[in-house]
Amino acid sequence: MNLHTSLLLLSTLATAASASAQPLSPTMMGGPVAPPSAQESASLLARLATLDQAGATTRTLTAPQYSFRLAAHHPGAEGQKISRVQHTYQGLRVFGSEAVVVTDPAGAIVSASVTDRRPGAQSPAAGGAEGTAAAPAPADLKPKLSPQQAITVAIRSVREGMPKIEHRWQPVAELLLYPVVATARTAAAATKPEAELNALDVHEVVQRYALAYYVKTRMVKDQQPVYHDTIVDARTGEIIAQWQALQTATETGTGNSQYNGVVALSTSQNDKRFRMLDTTRGKGGRFGGMAITNADHSSMVNPDPGDVYAHTSNTWGDGQQYTGGSTSDANGQTAAVNAFWGLMNTYDTNRNVLGWQSLDGNNTATHIAVHIDREYDNAFYDDRCKCMFIGDGGTYFYNLGSIDVIGHEMSHGVTAATADLVYSGESGGLNESHSDIGGEMVEAYARAGGTGAAIPDKGNDWMVGQEISRDKKPLRYMIKPSLDGKSVDAWSTSLRQLDVHYSSGPNNRMFYFLAQGSNADPASDAHSKYLVKSPQAMTGIGSDKAYRIWFRALSTKFTSSTNYAVARARVLEAAQELYGAGSKEALAVQRAYAAINVGADIDEAR
Template sequence: MKPRTPLLAALALAAALTPPLARPAQLMSAPVAVATPQDSAALVARLSALDARPGLTNDYSFRISSQHPGVVGQKITRAQHTYKGLRVFGSESVVVTNAAGEILSVAASDRRPGLAPQATTPSGITPPLPADLTPRLNSDDAIRAAVQAIAPAGTHRWPPGAELLIYPLMKSARTAAAANKPEDQLNALDLEEVVDRYALAWLVQLRMAQDGRLVYYDVVIDARDGSLIAKWPALQTVTGIGNSQYNGQVPISTSATASGFQMLDSTRGSGGKFGGMAITNANHSSPNNPDPGNVYTNSGNTWGDGKQYSGGSTTDANGQTAAVNALWGLMNTYDTNKNVLGWQSLDGNNTATYIAAHVGSAYDNAFYDDSCKCMYIGDGNSFYSLGAIDVIGHEMSHGVTASTADLIYAGESGGLNESNSDIGGEMVEAYARAGGTGNSVPASGNDWMMGKEISKSGQPLRWMYKPSKDGSSPDAWSANLKNLDVHYSSGPNNRMFYFLAQGSSADPASDYHSPYLTRAPAAMSGIGTDKAYRIWFKALTTKFTSSTNYADARNKVLQAAQELYGASSKEAIAVQRAYAAINVGADIDEAGDGGGGGGGGGQATERVVNGGFEDGATGWSGSTYVIGTHSAQPAYEGTRYAWLGGNGRRSSETLTQRVDIPAAATSAQLSFALHIDTAETSNTVYDTLTVSLRAAGGAALATLATYTNLTPAAGYQLRSFDLLPFKGQSVTLSFAMREDRSKQTSFVLDKVSLLTK
């Protein structure tokens, strides 16, 4: 290996030497600035360049839909896919960029006409692309059709909206490997969602009330004939759960007024309706059209009597108890995500929200309303008051989902939406009951049951460790899962999370046993609640799309574990085992290496030869002399790596490898570990590493990323890219480094992997 300019800082070297399991927890960034139109246009241009492929015309583009913080120094942008200017429903990319605006990774669900995997008719003809994109119904017609189908006698709480879009009607298709598998032996990875046909449609959002209840639905209306294509509920609710009357005296953060105090916490969140986190008195406002009312006030700063609401005044000590419950729950929800993850409020941008107590009379419900980004709580009738700590954590977690992945509230994605809220509720409960302080989720304090405290029978609404105990929720994935109510289809993922955190039992008679765990040991090991939550939250906020299903969730949660703890870490292995325990992917041995970060017991195939460089130049072409080892730089794994750059003079070095992506692939994930160190001090790009794909003839297919001297980092960072759009092609993977005439920049590459399924 040629001489190198030593890496600069001892601090950076010490950080790089830190093994994967000792890496500090990654916190989410502070609130991000709203992108300017110029910033959005620049990102769309970079995405379009990245997405360049045969058959892609100017008909295809992107539309920036939302932005939120990633880990420190990163931003997450969600870009909807468009075709001829119309959004393709459920088709989008999740883009991670650094402080310089460079793309670090892209996760996608691609359902665009002509590009997405499509089903075929018996004649072998693929579904036709939408030809005429002119609707025969206008938006008012579509709204009338939706109202007629959902709530003909209802009234609008919020003005209805209608968006013209291309709606892919999906169907499940077996993979080639599962073509002859018996139905009862199917695993979630044996099926893939494919486009059956496309429809020009109106997506109508109805936020109505009828017969004393809220009727919130998203409705898809055919733009040609006005027929109903699909509908799903948009009100995200939970029934029952206790409140802080079960937690004794609790500290609450209020603010002073001229005449006393109010339940306005100005230390948590900013802006919003009240300028801070607030609890309001709905004062029995009808659930048909609830009015949040005014912020709770009191002459003194002692609130409530700790007893179940008796039905009298909503402002005396007994009436204040529901508000105490709500504020304590809201504070702890905020603190859990802020102190543990660095995530501020529901949207990550620290926008304040509020909870309205005493909705209705003896109202047996609590719900999150994304129209106001707030929560309403009833006093209960069959249940006790619905302001319990895990219910508030549950409902507020719907707000996090709405601000990030925005999982469609139907089918498997709807089950994952509900499961995320159950997970959030349990994490908040654990954090609050351990004192509500610290930077980790405690290992105990929650009961892994939703609704136990408020249930007058003592029976919870859901058991996370054994969902089937409620009589309706399955313990594992099956092809019928997408047909269940989302509160039941959440069950398998709840169980997955419990196993990931706490482990399982080898005893077949135990509630904590899974018959799908067939490898050693029979009782899988958990990684602890704190790590499990970090992995899950990272996957939700930086990788999930609105249409993510169980199979996709498994792959993306695994990627999150690999990025946080290492490609072959015990945490990554535990994710594979936890999903295998619910029939999503195959089981593996804990003593194994995790299948190179995604093997899944034979479910994935590694396409890169010698990606860890342990066999020297084997499999690689170009400047292979950069492969080796050096005392100034540790490897990410093993002992060798590729050190591109670090010369401190004008130079260029390139490593390439030809890889094949099968036409039948349902997943193709490229990943690599990269450490960047530089001696450059100017805020100018001098040295670059370009990662790209080239066709068999040498023509450029796509530039995946360009890294520069402006993006150094202490230690390795895992980068990942979705290469499924290039399936059926033999491509050359290229890492090309260019240095200018002075001051070195080192691009140290290791653990290159392309896993296909």
């Protein structure tokens, strides 16, 4: 039994125990957790090493070549802690190979979700890539390129055809072991026509291991961020892989917002001036609390978030689209009102419903800078500063501070603090999908008044960015993603070739079905041809339960390389833990994924 099986067995036993007992109540995540002490870290690593050594007999190499690196920690439910643990081989991180380990207050491992891509791993069915490739020879673990040479290769690739491009952040390079992965069919699907393949008919196989640099470049061209992650072979200089990395939004004041009418704002007062600084939501950060700042057309190349908005009156904004004048008068304040209301509601949605505080779960404050550049048709989250930038809009959009766009961009920060899904291929689609889901749940919560401990089933429109669009066409439709002309409705083997904003479509649709149900009428946008069991119109479980299940899977089970097939398994585990193995919620998860060609459909009456 190797590590993957050992930890998976432990997780299975924990799930079985919870299924045999009463289903868990939808408990909230705990409060902020302190970083582990050196003793706590050493104890966890020792427990993992013991499990690893128990499986060493099935590996081609000895246990000392395998180790672990603690990457991140965040709170879990019921006093538990969640640790993100990277796998290493010969001291090098193995890209996409990691474990999410849940421990109890005593430090004992409760469950783990593992993607094991190290040489010798043999567990594709449980989430890892089958390690059939030979382990690298010692000579192949010595780089011929320096980090700076690898950075030069990556920059040259990104700058090709874009001479006027400048650095926003200085590039960085990490030496690691990169598994080159290919998709293979299962034996049962060997003769299936390509068009009939289901996501569970294929799995990933490691073809080879490359010593490589993981290079992150963050540049700007013509007011647009050009963010890329590049994998450069450390021995040949070849670019093995590359993908776009941009994740693209206690006084009580009165704000005249552009999209939501008159709204209440949690401002603070200092020296007879009111500030858009909320010290009741989040601690620390750059400004000491949740803040909205005036970038005042600061360039995308060297962005300055500016100062926190301040005003002699506690009434802000005129509710109108910015016209290009002062960024601090009533018209200029409207963008800040949009952002502040969105940030407050994003924080409250996750805290009040899930118990998740701020972006990282540890209640660290963030900020949003408005009026970035001029006529800027974008909004984005930047994990370097763990903050958001909002443009005023230009050719295609009005101000990009709508509630769902802000919820979307802030949800990228939650993903970065938890699963950190690689922004490419199927994992990148799931990354974008979580942000679309988060945006819609924040919208529903905010529209219902922004209070209470549950997500309402009504209030959001299940469309991303309709309010900001000048032509009133949304960026994405969750009920039927293909309505935008670029996204797809179901999984296929070509999904990983799509831009992540379009490969998110199937999972968005899955979540819509899980929450709202489907329709048996083939003419309906909510119809799925893959639902063939009884009844053809699957029953939804409501947005609140759907969001709790999804978030539990994201925060306690997803790893950075999770794909659609693995996501189905992990979301099902989350539903079983929360509501029971035979529950209607667990059944609905299976049907919702079947509706997008991930797994087989089942009858509802069981």
